[in-house]
Amino acid sequence: MxxxxxxxxxxxxxxxxxxxxxxxxxxxxxxxxxxxxxxxxxxxxxxxxxxxxxxxxxxxxxxxxxxxxxxxxxxxxxxxxxxxxxxxxxxxxxxxxxxxxxxxxxxxxxxxxxxxxxxxxxxxxxxxxxxxxxxxxxxxxxxxxxxxxxxxxxIPANRLDGVPSSAEARQMLGVAPDQPVVACVAHLSPKKGQTFLLQAVALLRDRFPDLVCLLAGEGEMAEQLQQQAVELGIADHVRLLGFRRDVMSVMQAADIVVLPSIAKEGLGLVLVEAALLEKPTIGSNAPGIDEAVKDGVTGLLVAPGDATALAESLALLLADAVLRSQMGQSGRQRALQMFxxxxxxxxxxxxxxxxxxx
Known part of the structure; x- marks a missing residue:
């Protein structure tokens, strides 16, 4: 042609x-x-x-x-x-x-x-x-x-080129091999819902005392989120990484990747990228995101802005390595078929x- x-x-x-x-x-x-x-x-x-x-x-x-x-x-x-x-x-x-x-x-x-x-x-x-x-x-x-x-x-075929192993990614970020890690890669703005993720982390602190929450991205909410972490008593659990070109490495270090948006998303492409890494995902049950996550199969969908529901979904996956693995494998298979x-x-x-x- x-x-x-x-x-x-x-x-x-x-x-x-x-x-x-x-x-x-x-x-x-x-x-x-x-x-x-x-x-x-x-x-x-x-x-x-x-x-x-x-x-x-x-x-x-x-x-x-x-x-x-x-x-x-x-x-x-x-x-x-x-x-x-x-x-x-x-x-x-x-x-x-x-x-x-x-x-x-x-x-x-x-x-x-x-x-x-x-x-x-x-x-x-x-x-x-x-x-x-x-x-x-x-x-x-x-x-x-x-x-x-x-x-x-x-997702470009070379998107995974140069991505380190999970152990290497954790070492790069100073995270222990056995620490539970959740990651959110998104612009730091109110509509992305990181504030509800921090509330969820605070709810999980006693059950998962070593939990680490990685926030990759820049935006107008950076100082506010840092202050929120202090006020919730989880400053030691939350790391604001700023703008990163190696976001795949950040997600590789995580057990779960979360997109807690309170506004509708075009698609939630970061969740598809996480699926390629065989990471289970949690997203808000909103148009666009609900196409990136197949609820109960590749991850979990929660009501937007509901920190308690988000904490429950995180706890379910953090406590079950077999379920995380199954969802991660299903997510990768679906991503390779559709995206x-x-x-x-x-x-x-x-x-x-x-x-x-x-």
Whole structure:
């Protein structure tokens, strides 16, 4: 089949889930013989990471919801590049990219990575959502369900490259081989629910006196969480690790990986990554997360914001190594079936061909 010229556009805020998906997709499409040009903001580390992968990158002025020149800039660049398709990621890129597609006559795919406002994607020819929960969310806002495709985020095959053994990861983090460890890898913000995880750890302190809680991530809640740990008397049990590039190593050191979000998630991709490491997972019973965790099979789902229920689920798994192992193995098997990078890229290629054929 004829290679395509694909313009990828993202207006990133940080180097996180959507940015990693976009970057790995660009690299794989280029490896498959397609021409790829990535347009992004100059900050957040994304341009440097993209260039390391051998990708062509430009950083035009495309950010901001009031940037009325952005669609004209994008349309011009798309024409110059000879784009067959424009694939946009996140709200500002999708708003301006959808309009640029209409200006240039080039079909567009608006990629909804989270529970976003549909208005910003309404000008796209087709939309892709990272989960069925996100599709339901945008359809409820008026999106045509026939024009919205669910494409689960894929984990790159090299995601496990260089990940140490559990024993090595614990040694790196100064955790004893027999200590019970729970880990949460997420932006430190109220909606991610780390405050309820700390409450749960406090409830478990007497039963599991050596319990360690690892929080990897940065954000506005860092000082507040540190203070909360002191007030709950669990400061010695909680370690705020800050931003880490080796989050797979952090999860490798854990017995259980938790995502206690109180808001709906696009998918909860970190729980799928944990499953690849054969870690049982606990997540909030909310759209998106409930697709990353199969309750009772690969992990457990708990009511959002319920620290007592979270503590009970943690206690159940911490006390049962056999159950943890069974859930970890089931999680890895499911992740390899449903969340591979190859499957994701195959689906996007098919959507691109469909758009070009239209």
């Amino acid at each position: 004829k290679p395509l010229s694909i313009l990828q556009v993202i207006t990133q805020r940080r180097f996180s889930g959507a940015e990693r998906v976009c970057l790995s997709l660009c690299a794989d499409l280029q490896q498959r013989g397609h021409r790829v040009l990535l347009l992004c903001k100059p900050d957040g580390g994304l341009p440097d990471e993209a260039r390391k992968l051998g990708l062509a990158v430009q950083t035009p002025n495309i950010s901001g919801k009031l940037n009325l020149v952005a669609p004209f800039n994008l349309a011009r660049i798309a024409r110059q590049f000879g784009a067959d398709v424009i694939h946009t990621h996140l709200s500002s890129a999708s708003l301006w990219g959808g309009l640029a597609g209409r200006l240039s006559g080039i079909p567009t795919l608006g990629h909804v990575h989270a529970l976003n406002t549909w208005f910003y994607y309404r000008f796209s020819t087709l939309a892709a959502t990272c989960s069925g929960g996100v599709k339901q969310y945008v359809v409820a806002q008026g999106a045509d369900p026939l024009k919205v495709r669910v494409v689960y985020n894929g 591979t990078q190859e499957a994701m890229v195959d689906q996007f290629e098919a959507i691109y061909r469909e758009l070009v054929a239209q």
